[in-house]
Amino acid sequence: MNAEVIIVGGGIIGCAAAYNLAKNGVSVLVLEGSENIGNGGSTRNGGGVRQSGRDPRELPLVMYSIEHIWPQLSDMLDTNVEYYQEGNLRLGSTPQHQKILTGLADSAAAHGVDVRMITGDEARRINPYLSEAVTCASWCPTDGHANPLMATMGYYKMARRLGAHFISGEKVVELRKIKGAARQVVTASGNVYEGDKIILAAGYESRFIASTVGIDVPMQQVLLETLVTEAVGPMFWQMLGTADADFYGHQTEHGSFVFGLNSGLEPYAKPGKPLSSSIAASAACRGIMHYFPDLANIKVVRTWAGWMDACADHVPVISKVEEVPGLILACGFTGHGFGISPAVGLVLSQLAMEQETAVDLSALRYDRFQ
Ligand SMILES: Cc1cc2nc3c(=O)[nH]c(=O)nc-3n(C[C@H](O)[C@H](O)[C@H](O)COP(=O)(O)OP(=O)(O)OC[C@H]3O[C@@H](n4cnc5c(N)ncnc54)[C@H](O)[C@@H]3O)c2cc1C
Structure with a gap:
């Protein structure tokens, strides 16, 4: 053919x-x-x-x-891609986190992205489910997530x-x-x-x-892991991340939370079929509960893994x-x-x-x- x-x-x-x-x-x-x-x-x-x-x-x-595609994509493809442009909060709780987040925010802002550092209280006004542990965050109102x-x-x-x-x-x-x-x-x-x-x-x-x-x-092949929770009522629509990149995620349209995980052990994953470990989900859940105590009793229903093609x-x-x-x-x-x-x-x-x-x-x- x-x-x-x-x-x-x-x-x-x-x-x-x-x-x-x-x-x-x-x-x-x-x-x-x-x-x-x-x-x-x-x-x-x-x-x-x-x-x-x-x-x-x-x-x-x-x-x-x-700017040009994500907002129209559901119509273009005649499929609901569940695109939410409700901002990205990248969270921190230590002076080191503040330094990391400020560096990232300054670099993005220098390239024309609307991103700025905010205090823990400002972050809690955007997302009232955040714990007092959060002392700083970067906030990019035009970021989001999709399915x-x-x-x-x-x-x-x-x-x-x-x-x-x-x-x-x-x-x-x-x-x-x-x-x-x-x-x-x-x-x-x-x-x-x-x-x-x-x-x-x-x-x-x-x-x-x-x-x-x-x-x-x-390129190298590196494992990435994800978890999904049971569905609960709507809580918030921002995309979340952390200064240490140990978890990131969002609540989906049907109510589940999807969190990407990072335990630090990913480079040592066995080659072959991508399998989630017994370590990453529990490690990330501790971090998630530290910043979002209201999520503590929501059940994790599944974890999975996938390979990324990590370029040099x-x-x-x-x-x-x-x-x-x-x-x-x-x-x-x-x-x-x-x-x-x-x-x-x-x-x-x-x-x-x-x-x-x-x-x-x-x-x-x-x-x-x-
Ligand atoms: C757990 C996880 C979380 C992630 N989170 C995010 C995120 O939040 N935001 C984000 O932007 N990105 C994220 N990514 C990265 C994102 O998923 C990838 O960068 C993106 O999907 C790349 O798309 P692709 O089509 O290049 O790759 P793939 O989806 O991997 O597609 C490549 C395809 O090629 C096929 N293929 C392989 N070998 C052959 C062959 N020899 N012949 C024919 N076909 C072949 C494979 O079967 C596969 O279907 C994440 C990735 C993972 C694994």
Whole structure:
């Protein structure tokens, strides 16, 4: 099967790129290695859509997404992606936290983000469930959260409705060049697909696939864990985080709280299937109860884990490749690719269509490590 653009990986990045291409009448084929679309980080993540605490090289992508895409996304995709733009509180309780948060807030503000430091009392006026332990916070009123499963599936369904083809259970093992340009995509089942452009959006596995045409993106696979609680009545809608990044989360539309966790042991996780440990949820719950005592009696109903594609310098590679014309890389999202995914899908389609991109991508080039 041939297509103008072949996308490797059916996560939110691949699905968003497919949607934008199909909308422009480009023929698209998405090859997903697992049996299920969105089986990677895209449907396992914490749903944060934040500018605060983000590397300046990535900020234009999230600012574009928040200004131009997230507020319209439910209508665009005909799917409720449960986007709430109710702000982000990043919490602290020590002078060291104050220092960390002030540094992050100053850096973001210098790049045009509306984020500022507030006192513990000001934070409690925004979120009355916060304990007296909170002495400082950064506050970004334009940040928010969305439902990762709904957003990924929304992009997938609308891309299909617009004519994009998806094949799941089709694991890509090799790219091949013809006359010097990336052209063929070979799968484990022996099928060979041909495209004018190939977008590589297969998370960490992109490293091995890119290596078949001699390109290396320095990435590691690192575990991230999440928990979800039983549903309770509405309490608050802000996205939450902490100075130490030991937990982050929000209350979802149907009442559950979803918290991303960090125990510090993630780099030592066993390779293979991503499994949640017995340590991270209990460690994070102690932190959550310290800041939100009213959540102490809400039951945790499930934990899960997912891999992130951690890039050497913690920001993604979103780039054409000069040595391999036709190849476009979109990987290394380092645990924060969900919030920027609407703009990433757009710019990937623009790269594939040889158009000027809506956001300058020069800081995210593949050859920056040289
Ligand atoms: C627990 C957790 C919490 C997170 N929290 C947040 C958050 O709050 N905010 C935020 O912005 N980001 C968050 N992230 C990160 C975010 O989920 C990712 O950056 C984003 O989903 C990346 O999307 P993707 O499409 O590149 O990757 P993926 O969703 O991993 O998609 C890659 C796809 O490629 C497929 N694939 C792999 N190998 C092959 C192959 N050989 N052939 C074909 N297909 C292949 C995979 O099966 C997968 O479906 C979190 C991630 C995790 C795991």
